[in-house]
Amino acid sequence: MAERPRPSAARALRGPATSSLDLVCCAAAGRQLVVLVQPGARGTATTLPWMVLNPASALEVASVRFARERCGRAPAWIAQVGASNEGRGHPSGAALSVSFVAVLPEGTRPPVGMMWAAVTDLEGLAPRQQAMVTAAVLVLRDRMDIAPIAFRMLAAEFTLSELQRVYELLLGRGLHKASFRRALESASLVEATDSWRSEGRGRPAQLFRYAPRKRRGVKRSVRFELLR
Amino acid sequence: MAERPRPSAARALRGPATSSLDLVCCAAAGRQLVVLVQPGARGTATTLPWMVLNPASALEVASVRFARERCGRAPAWIAQVGASNEGRGHPSGAALSVSFVAVLPEGTRPPVGMMWAAVTDLEGLAPRQQAMVTAAVLVLRDRMDIAPIAFRMLAAEFTLSELQRVYELLLGRGLHKASFRRALESASLVEATDSWRSEGRGRPAQLFRYAPRKRRGVKRSVRFELLR
DNA sequence: GAAATAGTGTCTCTTAGACACTATTTC
DNA sequence: GAAATAGTGTCTAAGAGACACTATTTC
Structure with missing residues (x-):
């Protein structure tokens, strides 16, 4: 103290x-x-x-x-x-x-x-x-699911791994990589740039930017509005 | 004015x-x-x-x-x-x-x-x-999905149709009846009583009470935390 | 080649939503 | 029986999560 x-x-x-x-x-x-x-x-x-x-x-x-x-x-x-x-x-x-x-x-x-x-x-x-x-x-x-909070915690261009890390930080738990990317895809929230970033070992990651194309917060299903 | x-x-x-x-x-x-x-x-x-x-x-x-x-x-x-x-x-x-x-x-x-x-x-x-x-x-x-707001807007005993009406009121849109009941079931939020209520025409409705058995707000899937 | 990170294809299981019913009441 | 409301069974399409990969880099 x-x-x-x-x-x-x-x-x-x-x-x-x-x-x-x-x-x-x-x-x-x-x-x-x-x-x-x-x-x-x-x-x-x-x-x-x-x-x-x-x-x-x-x-x-x-x-x-x-x-x-x-x-x-x-x-x-x-x-x-x-x-x-x-x-x-x-x-x-x-x-x-x-x-x-x-x-x-x-x-x-x-x-x-x-x-x-x-x-x-x-x-x-x-x-x-x-x-x-x-x-x-x-x-x-x-x-975070109705405002671009995660995106504001990153630079204008970011990798999907960075974005996932921020989501996990905010949520306080891990997320499934493939699912995360699929969901991101279907939400049309980001667009790829032509740039790639190499950091230390491993394959370089493509950079993305925040570019929402659909309205956010629209299509919640009954389930999630109902329970929990 | x-x-x-x-x-x-x-x-x-x-x-x-x-x-x-x-x-x-x-x-x-x-x-x-x-x-x-x-x-x-x-x-x-x-x-x-x-x-x-x-x-x-x-x-x-x-x-x-x-x-x-x-x-x-x-x-x-x-x-x-x-x-x-x-x-x-x-x-x-x-x-x-x-x-x-x-x-x-x-x-x-x-x-x-x-x-x-x-x-x-x-x-x-x-x-x-x-x-x-x-x-x-x-x-x-x-x-409403993390607090029992809809239930507090009803008497201690209510019919599922009443509950659905309150949910629709709060959400500002209609919900699918069968889906609503299935979701309610799997969320274990209510329990049936032995009472039935008949109002005007139509089959009497069974009365339920709020009796949450699972933690609320637990199992959101990635999808809904991610997008929108 | 090993290690590390990025990114993908496919399968399965769950479930939202639609449809079409059955059930029970009043008129 | 008609009308109205309560409640259910089944099908389908979408998608979350798991698994197992491929791809590209540094060491």
């Missing part, structure tokens, strides 16, 4: 009923899902990027702007996770926090003073922010 | 940065999905039930308590929809609103001063509350 934020710093920022906007910025890093965190200076706690919410600007606009500011570039995808107010659990002391989950492509460098931390190995985060990370990952998992 | 809330009333409630908690309380009513609204008195606008958010009490607790207070009974299911702050769009004038979607079983009487209104026919709601209703219905649709 790491230390909690010092009460004095927290109180200083608390207004009559301040709200915060918090950012769970996710990326793939090999076999791990990572989150952008700010290590606490001199023994203070690690935090997610957060800002005091300005009531005058729309959440959607503010979240994108804040993400761009803190990540050095516009997020490849972003969505609201929700609001939470579990007591005392926020570094700002804000009464209410609204969190967003953003996605950056693999290989994005963390801005100065920040670092990537594996979602499975987050220590020292305030309880409310810890809960945000958990909820954010669930949002990614829930929406 | 109906009138907007009178500015005087709205301003009176606005604190330095007040937040509201809003409730989208849904139920099935025949072939329609309905929402609990409060018709405006003497030419004021229709509103969803809302309260000024007390920073001291947890959102989950406050939402359940508020739903119970306004519906006359505990909600059969409830979940947070999200936060929104699109400007001027709330009857309270609150800077930020957190909305919840609750479910009541079909046939629940509206409390005095309130009424059910079809979600497809909501007029005079403030823009922010209108957006909440839209988002709330999407939450129901998204989660």
Whole structure:
């Protein structure tokens, strides 16, 4: 366990009923899902990027702007996770926090003073922010089949093995290679490029790009809407 | 278009940065999905039930308590929809609103001063509350396959035709009867009772109750996690 | 050639959806 | 018997997952 934020710093920022906007910025890093965190200076706690919410600007606009500011570039995808107010659990002391989950492509460098931390190995985060990370990952998992989240976690051109690895990362389980490719084929989500990439040993892989041709989320069968 | 809330009333409630908690309380009513609204008195606008958010009490607790207070009974299911702050769009004038979607079983009487209104026919709601209703219905649709939402919209005992009707209501499209029942069977979500219900003409229907025996949301195949 | 990774062809088993029924009630 | 609703048996086509391959690279 790491230390909690010092009460004095927290109180200083608390207004009559301040709200915060918090950012769970996710990326793939090999076999791990990572989150952008700010290590606490001199023994203070690690935090997610957060800002005091300005009531005058729309959440959607503010979240994108804040993400761009803190990540050095516009997020490849972003969505609201929700609001939470579990007591005392926020570094700002804000009464209410609204969190967003953003996605950056693999290989994005963390801005100065920040670092990537594996979602499975987050220590020292305030309880409310810890809960945000958990909820954010669930949002990614829930929406990956209706939003191009996996594709946004990769560069514009990627191999099918990379794409499968990201899907497996988000799902938290392995997928069958042939099935994965067949399904991808029938969904018309990607198109092949003329490029190939050779990495270390093994046959070079063809590069693909995201190019959806059918509407997404259309043809769910009864079974999956029904049960489970 | 109906009138907007009178500015005087709205301003009176606005604190330095007040937040509201809003409730989208849904139920099935025949072939329609309905929402609990409060018709405006003497030419004021229709509103969803809302309260000024007390920073001291947890959102989950406050939402359940508020739903119970306004519906006359505990909600059969409830979940947070999200936060929104699109400007001027709330009857309270609150800077930020957190909305919840609750479910009541079909046939629940509206409390005095309130009424059910079809979600497809909501007029005079403030823009922010209108957006909440839209988002709330999407939450129901998204989660109906991982939460017992359809079952909570029915009495404890129901016929399979009723259940299918609720599923169709939430999905917004018809389902194949034999497939529906087969899928229900293989999901082990319901168990038959010894009772039968005869209504008007036609063969009486057997009554079932919700009795899940398998974990839900387990066996999604690659296909549906992949595409769409 | 060995090892490693990319990519494919075929088989089987499950199941969604369609169709066509049977069953039981009210009128 | 007609009309209406409940409930079932069977067929077919699609596709998920398994298996066993082929292909192309580095060492």
